[in-house]
Amino acid sequence: MAYLPLENELVENISQTFKALSDPTRIRILHLLFHKECSVNEIANELEMQQSTISHQLKYLKQLRLVKNRRDKNMYFYSIDDYHVMNLLEQTIDHSKHTIGGL
Amino acid sequence: MAYLPLENELVENISQTFKALSDPTRIRILHLLFHKECSVNEIANELEMQQSTISHQLKYLKQLRLVKNRRDKNMYFYSIDDYHVMNLLEQTIDHSKHTIGGL
């Protein structure tokens, strides 16, 4: 495939996706949700972070449609909504596990 | 695979990789180099950006070993050095092309 300049909208879109995956807290949240649907407090407890921090990040991830939520009583359960992006993350986690330490 | 908390070093490493891919200028540089080895000025001209900006970003990318360079006379030619990360990017570019506009 020959080189073609990337259009602005496309680049912004890609940038946005990677930016979402570039923060340690969001990486941890997504990785956790990949294995188990969780309420906000469950996530905060598991990751030992403040409820507010988690809530803000979930809002960020939800607005990008990377996660979704459902309500049960007065709790919100969050889960993965974008499996393509999730695949990127898990793929990179696996790769990193094999790579780390090697030079 | 069951859930396992991600170790700090691993998360930092992954975060760093995605951070590198999260900036529009770096995305454009990498995509260009993926198709063609280029000098600093060639990149600056192609992307219509300042030489200084490109040089700074190349230093950033080189330090992460995503690109490498060779010298020819008094020019430096840069090229891709990490094809796994490059694969992540191209994969996402392709996916975005099909996705954009759709909701």
Place this chain on the structure above:
DNA sequence: CTATAATATGAGCATATGCTCATATTATAA
């Protein structure tokens, strides 16, 4: 050796990011 071309680098600035604290909102249980 000197002028010039190509690249690198440092400081400064504006904006973005992520967290915390305090508080608001919403729904349930009593």
Place this chain on the structure above:
DNA sequence: TTATAATATGAGCATATGCTCATATTATAG
């Protein structure tokens, strides 16, 4: 209805990020 649990939200702050300008560095051509 009221107290409480769960979540959401806004303001403020410290740090990170990316660009530009000016200048330094390095190598080549003459």
